[in-house]
Amino acid sequence: MDDIQSLQHTIQQLRLEIEHLKSEEHRAAILSTDQRYQESQVRFRTVFEASRLGNKIIASDLKILQVNQAMVTLLGFETKEELIGAVILDFAPEERHSDWHFLQEKLWQEMSPSFSFETCLQKKDGSKVWCQITSILFPDNGQTLGYTIIEDITERYNLREQREEFISIASHELKTPITSLQATIQIIHKMVTEGAVVTDSLKKFAGNARRYTTKINHLVEDLLNMTKIEQGQLALNKNIFALSELIDGCCDHIDAGGRHCLRYTGDHSLKVTADQNKIEQVVVNFVNNAAKYAPESYEIVIDVKRTLNCTKVSVIDKGKGIPPSSISKLFERYYRDEGNKEQVAGLGLGLYVSSEIIKRHGGEIGVESQPGIGSTFWFTLPDVNMLS
Incomplete structure (x- = not known):
């Protein structure tokens, strides 16, 4: 009997011990879960604060609940407190408010798991910054909040705008001479098929056809060269030649027009080691620009001279002249002198391509200009021994 009671007592003690162990295990599990949650929160805050992209947490009414320092910097502010509590619409131009209302609809009404779009935000100083917005929903203490990453894409956006404008300009610039060339060829064809003798009129039309063809050729060369430059494939086929071989005849289309007279100065017999075709493109670009932007200058001078360790060619x-504010931009891609409304034309690539060609030759390129006096565009080609 005593043995049975003793066994029962032992069993009861074991049950109590098991219950105690279960309770301790449950408590440990709770502590472990809470610890993991705390560690997760620390990791999230670390990523949130350290991100180089703008991060913010917003409520369904677009109120800003939290931001990181990158977001503060992006909008040109100094402290987080200047943003927290405000509505994101406070930092968006009025015409872009619809973007955020659309986000609001997509996330909180349609319950889309994520949404991405481009929009414009307004900085503290009033300037605008284009952004890529990506938002997701997440639950937090019974609420559904939005976590948003904001990337500054202003440079990318502007480049895309430039490209779209460039395509429009390129289409126009190519269409104009092609249309003129087509009309001129039709007239020449009609005169020839009707048995017309070679008259001054026929010569004039033939000259016009040649000029339009030359313009198309220059435009296409600029387009092809720009593509090769962007792909790093602008190859140079260098050989030794006298600059007179290049300069004599490369700009006959300017002389033939009758509005300008080319004059040559300096030592055109100087020899250089370079890609003759590409250097010719640079000279033609310089001369074309002189004819286009200085129509009142009857005389255009091409000067060649020897300087220390290089040969310098000037047009x-x-x-x-050129306004001082424009000079620093002349060799930028797509730049066109919009201030000169009467003469502005072209793709805005000629000087950019010329600059890249000269740089790949190891030379320098530049411009000097005085308002009311004129402009000098120049480039240098280094001696072969200097390159080696």
């Missing part, structure tokens, strides 16, 4: 006009 000089006596036009009205």
Whole structure:
């Protein structure tokens, strides 16, 4: 009997011990879950704060609940407190408010798991910054909040705008001479098939056809060269040649027009080691620009001279000059002198391509201009021994 009671007592003690162990295990599990949650929160805050992209947490009414320092910097502010509590619409131009209302609809009404779009935000100083917005929903203490990453894409957006404008300009610039060329060829064809003798009119039309063809060729060369430059495939086929071989005849289309007279100065017999075709493109671009932007300059000078360790080629006009504010932009891709409304034309690639060609030759390129006096565009080609 005593043995049975003793066994029962032992069983009861074991049951109590098991219950105690279960309770301790449950408590440990709770502590472990809470610890993991705390560690997760620390990791999230670390990523949130350290991100180089703008991060923010917003409520369904678009109120900003939290931001990181990158978001503060993106909008040109100094402290988080200047943003927290405000509505994101406070930092968006009025015409872009619809973007955020659409986000609001997609996330909180349609319950889309994520949404992405491009929009514009307004910085503290009033300037605008284009952004890529990506938002997701997440639950938090019974609420559904939005976690948003904001990337500054202003540079990418502007480049895309430039490309779209460039395509429009390129289409127009190519269409104009092609249309003129087509009309001229039709007239020449009609005169020839009707048995017309070679008259001054026929010569004039033939000259026009040649000029339009030359313009199309220059435009296409600029387009092809830009593509090769962007792909890093602008190859140079260098050989030794006298600059007179290049300069004599490369700009006959300017002389033939009758509005300008080319004059050559300096030592054109100087020899250089370079890609003759590409250097010719640079000279033609310079001369074309002089004719286009300095129409009042009857004389255009091509000067060649030897300087220390290099040969310098200059194209000089006596036009009205270039505004100082424009000079630093002349060799940028797509840049066109919009201030010169009467003469502005072209793709805005000629000087950019010329600059890249000269850089790949190891030379320098530049411009000097005085308002009311004229402009000098120049480039240098280094001696072969200097390159080696």
